[in-house]
Amino acid sequence: MTAPVVASTRSELAALLxxxxxxxxxxxxxPTMGALHEGHASLMRVAREQVGPDGEVVVxxxxxxxxxxxxxxxDRYPRTLAADVDLAAREGVDIVFAPSVEEVYPxxxxxxxxxxxxxxxxxxxxxxxxxxAGMLIVVAKLFGLVRPDVAVFGQKDYQQLALIRRMAExxxxxIEVVGAPTQREQDGLALSSRNRYLDPEExxxxxxxxxxxxxxxxxxxxxxxxxxxxxxxELRRAASVDVDYLVVTAADLGExxxxxxxxxxxxxxxxARVGSTRLIDNMSLxxxxxxxxxxxx
Ligand code: PAF
Numbered sequence: 001m002t003a004p005v006v007a008s009t010r011s012e013l014a015a016l017l018x019x020x021x022x023x024x025x026x027x028x029x030x031p032t033m034g035a036l037h038e039g040h041a042s043l044m045r046v047a048r049e050q051v052g053p054d055g056e057v058v059v060x061x062x063x064x065x066x067x068x069x070x071x072x073x074x075d076r077y078p079r080t081l082a083a084d085v086d087l088a089a090r091e092g093v094d095i096v097f098a099p100s101v102e103e104v105y106p107x108x109x110x111x112x113x114x115x116x117x118x119x120x121x122x123x124x125x126x127x128x129x130x131x132x133a134g135m136l137i138v139v140a141k142l143f144g145l146v147r148p149d150v151a152v153f154g155q156k157d158y159q160q161l162a163l164i165r166r167m168a169e170x171x172x173x174x175i176e177v178v179g180a181p182t183q184r185e186q187d188g189l190a191l192s193s194r195n196r197y198l199d200p201e202e203x204x205x206x207x208x209x210x211x212x213x214x215x216x217x218x219x220x221x222x223x224x225x226x227x228x229x230x231x232x233x234e235l236r237r238a239a240s241v242d243v244d245y246l247v248v249t250a251a252d253l254g255e256x257x258x259x260x261x262x263x264x265x266x267x268x269x270x271x272a273r274v275g276s277t278r279l280i281d282n283m284s285l286x287x288x289x290x291x292x293x294x295x296x297x
Pocket of ligand 1: 139157
């Protein structure tokens with residue numbers, strides 16, 4: 001197990017990536033805010049698969065102030081760089097880029113900003129104004145600093161992934177954006193850096209989020225409404241889960257057609273507060289099924 005090289009400045013990063021670029025080796029980027037867990041480890045493995053054994057895998061660790069709103073958890077967000085580097089070493093990562101706020105935003109936030117567009121106004125965008133604009137700025141900056149061939153993001157942040165894909169496409173960035181499946185605890189809870197805020201009772205309650213999504217998936221054969229009803233019924237069992245949204249959308253987060261043709265690929269997304277911790281999760285659904293032809297929402 002070779003430890004990754006840790007770069008904290010743009011020039012260190014550029015020097016480290018120089019050889020890979022000169023040799024035409026592929027570069028894969030896994031942007032993170034640290035507090036790494038097995039979900040991030042799976043992203044690193046996907047990045048390695050994408051760039052091959054000779055490629056360069058870069059993991060960035062940066063808690064981006066621009067994507068936190070007032071009253072959110074910027075100050076208490078876990079910062080665990082030593083443990084993060086250990087996990088990256090275990091996964092054969094080549095470079096950990098862990099810059100300071102000043103290194104990323106010299107002289108403060110950028111004057112030229114990014115507008116996430118309509119996709120940024122729904123779901124997380126509605127509850128967390130400014131979050132996606134701040135997220136896209138840092139991702140664009142990391143893309144510019146690392147200039148990866150491929151960048152890997154988790155499907156757990158499904159709307160984020162959709163927006164980053166859209167940015168890469170709309171702005172012709174020439175970077176392949178890969179979405180990796182959500183990793184779950186044995187009981188189904190989606191892995192998240194924020195799970196560590198949960199006390200034991202909240203941890204027990206939090207599992208209802210994923211149970212609701214699995215219940216929806218099981219009932220999706222009977223239509224989108226049935227899927228939603230199954231999820232709602234499950235969430236009602238969780239006294240201290242305060243639901244922000246629970247929706248079934250098209251796979252691209254747009255509206256489902258009405259009626260929904262059997263076999264339509266859809267997405268169910270949930271956000272909820274468990275105690276003071278806000279958690280999100282999502283899952284793919286197939287609405288209707290060959291045994292329920294013509295089933296609609
Ligand atoms: O998903 C995250 O951890 C962050 O939003 C990201 C993509 C690293 C940008 O800060």
